[in-house]
Amino acid sequence: MKFARDFKESLASQGFPPHWVEQAVPYRQLKKCLKKVQRELQDLGLDPDTLRSLTDPENKSPVALKYRLHSSADSKLVRPALTVHVKDGVVVDASLTPATRRFFENLAIELAANRRRSLGDTPGGRDENGADPAPIQLTGPDAIQLPFDKDGYETIEVPLEFDNQFFEMLQSDVNNIDALQADEQKNMAKEISALRDEISLVSKPSRFSKTDLALWRHIFELYLDAEVFFATGEQNHGERTSQAALTQLQWFQSEVEKRRLARDFRLRESHSALDRFLKLNASLLKNLQFQELNRLAVLKILKKFDKRTSLGISKTFRTFVQSRKLMAGSIGKDVCAQLSQELVPVVPQLNDYLCPVCFAIAYRPVRLACQHVFCIRCIVKIQRRQEKHCPLCRSDAVLKASADNLDIALGRYMKKYFRKEVKEKQRANDIERGIEDYGPTYTHKECVVM
Ligand SMILES: [Zn+2]
Ligand SMILES: [Zn+2]
Structure with missing residues (x-):
C-alpha cells in the first residue's frame, strides 16, 4: 500500500510533464491484476506453497510445474507459460489441500482426455493454441497438450488468463516508457548539436575580437570535475543515482556562480548558451528520475508477484523483458556519451x-x-x-x-x-x-x- 501511495505522490510532485505521468507504470492497476492472478491460481488449487514445492527444481515427484517467460523479438511482448509435467500414473498425495487435490484430479481427467484425443477418438476435438483465455479450469478446451518430451513426461500448459494479462500490461507499459524515452533522447541529441554550434561560436579563439573561450574552458573544466551523471572514482564507480546526480549538478552550478564565470561573459550569447546547457542537464536529470521511479515500480510489482505466487519471476524478468531504455537504463549513458564526445571537446581542455x-x-x-x-x-x-x-x-x-x-x-x-x-x-x-x-x-x- 505504502509504495503505491509514494509512487503516485512522487509522480505528482516531481514536476514531470503531464504526458510522462500518463505513461507511468500503472502500479495500482497491475496490483489489481495481480490479485486476479492469485485468485486464478488458487481456484486451480495452486496456492503459493504448492507452487513453491512443485516448481522447485529439486522436486523429485512425478509431477513438476515449470513457469517460464517467453519473448519474441517481433511482437515485443513477453508471454508467461505455466506447464505441468507428469509421468504416467500420478498418485495424488493425501496431504494436499482439497483445492490442490482437485487440481490433480482435473489434471488426470485432462490427461486421459488428451490421450484419447491423440488416439483419434474425437477427431477435430482439439482446440489448439488456446487463444481464447476465457475458461480458467484445466479441463476446458484451452488446455494445450504438448508432445511427450524425451524423458517420457507428458506436458500440459495451464491456461492462465490473468497471468497473461498481467505480463501483457507490464510489457506494454515498459514499451510505452521506452518509446517516450527514445523521443526524449532524440530531442536532447538535437539540443546537444545546436548547443555545440552555439558554444563554438562564443568560444572561438580570437586575438582581435571578443571571445569567452577562457570562461567556457573553466565552465567545462568544472563540469568535468563534477562528474554529474557518472563517477570514475575507485569507490563509487559508474552511473550515479538521480539523487547523487542532482547533488553534483547543484555543486557545478554553485561553483560557476561562486567564480562569477557567467558574470564575466563578454558576449551576450554566452548567457543564453549557458542557460541552455543547464536546462539540458536538468532535462537529462528529470529523465533519469522518471526512469528510476518507474523501474522501481516494475521491480516492486514483480517482487509482489513472487511473494503472492511463489513463481520466482523477478530475477528472470529483466532478461526476458525487451526494454532498451527503461530497464536497460541506457538514456543516461547515451546522452552523456554524446555530451562528452560532441559538446565538451568544442572547448579544448588544457x-x-x-x-x-x-x-x-x-x-x-x-x-x-x-x-x-x-x-x-x-x-x-x-x-x-x-x-x-x-x-x-x-x-x-x-x-x-x-x-x-x-x-x-x-x-x-x-x-x-x-x-x-x-x-x-x-x-x-x-x-x-x-x-x-x-x-x-x-x-x-x-x-x-x-
Ligand atoms: Zn611512447
Ligand atoms: Zn615537457
Missing part, C-alpha cells in the same frame, strides 16, 4: 595537452614514433641524458626523434586555443635555457620590440 614529463603545456610538441607527445624541452633533456626509452611506453623512440618529429599542426592548434599557456611556457623555456647558458645568476629580461 589537461589534454600537457606534457607528461613537465606537466606544462606540451608546446612545440614532439610526437615520437610511438605517438606519445612531449614538449621539445623535455625531449631534448632526455636525449642529452642518452636515454632512449619513451617515458610512457618504454619504446625505443627518444634518440631517433629529430626535427621531423615536431608536430607543427598540433603546435599551431595549441597556440590558437591556449595562447596564455603557450606564452608562459615559452617564457619558462627561455629562462631555463638562459640559466643553462649563463649559469644560475642569469636574470631574464623580456624581449621588447621597439
Whole structure:
C-alpha cells in the first residue's frame, strides 16, 4: 500500500510533464491484476506453497510445474507459460489441500482426455493454441497438450488468463516508457548539436575580437570535475543515482556562480548558451528520475508477484523483458556519451595537452614514433641524458626523434586555443635555457620590440 501511495505522490510532485505521468507504470492497476492472478491460481488449487514445492527444481515427484517467460523479438511482448509435467500414473498425495487435490484430479481427467484425443477418438476435438483465455479450469478446451518430451513426461500448459494479462500490461507499459524515452533522447541529441554550434561560436579563439573561450574552458573544466551523471572514482564507480546526480549538478552550478564565470561573459550569447546547457542537464536529470521511479515500480510489482505466487519471476524478468531504455537504463549513458564526445571537446581542455614529463603545456610538441607527445624541452633533456626509452611506453623512440618529429599542426592548434599557456611556457623555456647558458645568476629580461 505504502509504495503505491509514494509512487503516485512522487509522480505528482516531481514536476514531470503531464504526458510522462500518463505513461507511468500503472502500479495500482497491475496490483489489481495481480490479485486476479492469485485468485486464478488458487481456484486451480495452486496456492503459493504448492507452487513453491512443485516448481522447485529439486522436486523429485512425478509431477513438476515449470513457469517460464517467453519473448519474441517481433511482437515485443513477453508471454508467461505455466506447464505441468507428469509421468504416467500420478498418485495424488493425501496431504494436499482439497483445492490442490482437485487440481490433480482435473489434471488426470485432462490427461486421459488428451490421450484419447491423440488416439483419434474425437477427431477435430482439439482446440489448439488456446487463444481464447476465457475458461480458467484445466479441463476446458484451452488446455494445450504438448508432445511427450524425451524423458517420457507428458506436458500440459495451464491456461492462465490473468497471468497473461498481467505480463501483457507490464510489457506494454515498459514499451510505452521506452518509446517516450527514445523521443526524449532524440530531442536532447538535437539540443546537444545546436548547443555545440552555439558554444563554438562564443568560444572561438580570437586575438582581435571578443571571445569567452577562457570562461567556457573553466565552465567545462568544472563540469568535468563534477562528474554529474557518472563517477570514475575507485569507490563509487559508474552511473550515479538521480539523487547523487542532482547533488553534483547543484555543486557545478554553485561553483560557476561562486567564480562569477557567467558574470564575466563578454558576449551576450554566452548567457543564453549557458542557460541552455543547464536546462539540458536538468532535462537529462528529470529523465533519469522518471526512469528510476518507474523501474522501481516494475521491480516492486514483480517482487509482489513472487511473494503472492511463489513463481520466482523477478530475477528472470529483466532478461526476458525487451526494454532498451527503461530497464536497460541506457538514456543516461547515451546522452552523456554524446555530451562528452560532441559538446565538451568544442572547448579544448588544457589537461589534454600537457606534457607528461613537465606537466606544462606540451608546446612545440614532439610526437615520437610511438605517438606519445612531449614538449621539445623535455625531449631534448632526455636525449642529452642518452636515454632512449619513451617515458610512457618504454619504446625505443627518444634518440631517433629529430626535427621531423615536431608536430607543427598540433603546435599551431595549441597556440590558437591556449595562447596564455603557450606564452608562459615559452617564457619558462627561455629562462631555463638562459640559466643553462649563463649559469644560475642569469636574470631574464623580456624581449621588447621597439
Ligand atoms: Zn615537457
Ligand atoms: Zn611512447
